[in-house]
Amino acid sequence: MDQRSLKELLNEVKNGETEVEKALMALKNLDFEDLGYAKVDHHRCVRTGFPEVIYCEGKTIDQVVEIFRRLYQNNKKVLATRASEEIYHAIKEKMPEVRYNDLAKTIIYDGSLDGSLDEKDEDKVQEDIVKEEKAQEDKGLIVITAAGTSDIPVAEEAYETAKIMGNRVEKLYDVGVAGLHRLLSNQDLLYEAKVVVVVAGMEGALASVVGGLVEAPIIACPTSVGYGASFGGISALLTMLNSCAAGVSVVNIDNGFGAGYSASLINKTVS
Numbered sequence: 001m002d003q004r005s006l007k008e009l010l011n012e013v014k015n016g017e018t019e020v021e022k023a024l025m026a027l028k029n030l031d032f033e034d035l036g037y038a039k040v041d042h043h044r045c046v047r048t049g050f051p052e053v054i055y056c057e058g059k060t061i062d063q064v065v066e067i068f069r070r071l072y073q074n075n076k077k078v079l080a081t082r083a084s085e086e087i088y089h090a091i092k093e094k095m096p097e098v099r100y101n102d103l104a105k106t107i108i109y110d111g112s113l114d115g116s117l118d119e120k121d122e123d124k125v126q127e128d129i130v131k132e133e134k135a136q137e138d139k140g141l142i143v144i145t146a147a148g149t150s151d152i153p154v155a156e157e158a159y160e161t162a163k164i165m166g167n168r169v170e171k172l173y174d175v176g177v178a179g180l181h182r183l184l185s186n187q188d189l190l191y192e193a194k195v196v197v198v199v200a201g202m203e204g205a206l207a208s209v210v211g212g213l214v215e216a217p218i219i220a221c222p223t224s225v226g227y228g229a230s231f232g233g234i235s236a237l238l239t240m241l242n243s244c245a246a247g248v249s250v251v252n253i254d255n256g257f258g259a260g261y262s263a264s265l266i267n268k269t270v271s
Contacts, residue, residue, distance in 0.1 A: 031043045033070055035066060035067070035070070037063055038063065038067055040052065040067055040070045040071060042070075042071075042074050042075075045075060049268075050077075050165055050261075050264075051071055051074075051075040051077060051078060051079075052071060053079045053080070053081060053257065054067055054068060054071070054078070054079070054080040054081070054083075055080075055081055055082055056080055056081065056082045056083040056084070056087055056105075056107075057082040061086060061087050061090050062090075064080065064083070064087050064090075064091070065087075065090050065091050065094065068080055068091050068095070068098075068107070068109075069094060069095065072095055072109055076110075076111035077108075077109060077110055077111055077164055078098075078107075078108070078109040079106060079107070079108055079109075079160070079161065079164050080106065080107040080108075081104075081105065081106055081157060081161075081257050082105050083100070083105050083106060083107045084105070085100070085102065087107070088100040088107050091107055095109065097109060101156055101160050103152060103153045103156040104153060104156035104157040104159070104160045104256070105153070105157070106156075106157060106160045106161075108160060108164055110164055139166070139167055139168055139194075139267060139268075140168070140193070140194025140195070140267050140270055141168045141169070141170060141192050141193050141194055142162050142167050142168065142169045142170075142193065142194065142195045142196075142197065142260075142263045142264070142267055143169075143170050143171075143172055143189060143190060143192075143193040143195075143196045143197070144158050144159045144162070144169060144170070144171050144172065144197045144199070144260075145171075145172045145173070145175055145183075145190075145196060145197065145198050145199065145206065145210065146171075146172070146173040146174065146175070146199045146200070147174075147175065147176030147177070147198075147199065147200035147201065147202070147204075147206045148174055148176050148200075148201065148202075148225065149173065149174050150201065150223075150225045151173075151199045151200060151201055151223045151225055152173055153256075154199050154221060154223045154254050154255075154256040155171070155173065155197070155199040155221075155256060156256070157256030157257050157260065158197045158199060158221065158256035158257070158259040158260035158263070159171060159256075159260065160260070161256065161257050161259075161260030161261050161264070162197070162260040162261075162263050162264050162267075165260070165261070165264040166264075167263075167264050167267050170189060170193075172186055172189060172190075175206070176200065176202075176206055177205045177206055177209055180209070183206075183209065183210070187213065190210065190213060190214050190216075191214060193214065193216045194216055194266070194267050194270050195216055195217055195218075195219065195263040195266045195267050195270075196210055196214060196216050196217075196218050196219070197218075197219045197220075197221060197259045197260065197263050198210050198211075198218055198219070198220045198221065199221045199223060199256065199259070200220075200221075200222065200223065200236055200240075201222065201223035201224065201225025201226045201230065201233060201236050202225065202226040202227075202230055202235070202236060203226075203230070203235055203236060203239050204220070204222050204235065204236025204237065204238075204239040204240050205239060207220035207239075207240045207243055207245070207248050207250075208239070208240075208243040208244055208245045208248070209245075210245075211243060211245025211246065211247055211248045212244075212245045215247075216247075217247050217249065217266055218245070218247055218248045218249065219249055219250075219251065219259045219262050219263050219266075220240040220243070220248050220249065220250045220251070220259075221250075221251050221254075221255060221256060221258075221259040222234075222236035222237040222239075222240055222250070222252075222253050222254075223236065223253065223254055224253055224254055232253070233253035233254065234253070236253070237250065237252075237253055249262070
């Protein structure tokens with residue numbers, strides 16, 4: 001339940017459109033739901049504007065499916081990261097509306113109609129979808145850049161995160177420093193961006209280059225792509241942390257989710 005849904009519910013009670021007992025049931029697990037192995041934070045969307053995100057690594061398939069189901073029942077959007085195809089198929093059996101990005105390893109539920117709603121509820125969901133699409137058009141643009149094709153999985157995780165959080169997002173892939181003409185031929189897109197996410201491995205120099213071209217804030221995401229001396233992404237991380245370009249912030253190695261989330265929060269304030 002997000003802030004808008006909560007306000008709508010309270011107004012319905014106030015206007016006598018919803019019984020108090022029904023509203024009480026809707027709010028019963030508003031804070032969190034204890035599953036024993038997880039305490040599902042249903043209140044997070046009210047506090048932060050987006051529901052709890054499921055990090056799948058280290059969890060059993062059954063645990064992920066049940067956590068996803070509980071979030072699905074209480075939110076219009078659910079995101080799971082670092083998810084295997086096996087986890088995806090297990091979730092899809094119970095919630096067929098979900099989709100999977102096999103590059104990003106993300107499972108997404110974005111509030112699509114599943115045919116189980118009555119006509120009134122379907123109209124309401126369709127109305128919300130139209131409102132969200134209009135809100136996306138009014139928002140600033142987030143551009144996700146990837147230095148090389150090998151960096152795309154992390155870039156896709158950033159893309160899916162920013163997209164499900166309601167942003168306009170464009171991709172600009174394989175524009176690393178070994179061929180700067182590829183990046184420079186897309187300057188118009190970069191200039192339009194309100195936030196740029198730069199995903200790069202090897203030495204991670206792309207963040208500094210982009211930071212020297214645009215006035216938008218840069219979220220730099222190092223990847224573990226590279227030969228031995230890249231130390232699993234540490235060389236890219238250190239390059240990005242030591243960037244000469246102003247306005248470059250850095251997330252952890254391979255943390256496309258964190259990059260996309262941060263970009264979304266920035267875009268929300270500047271749009």
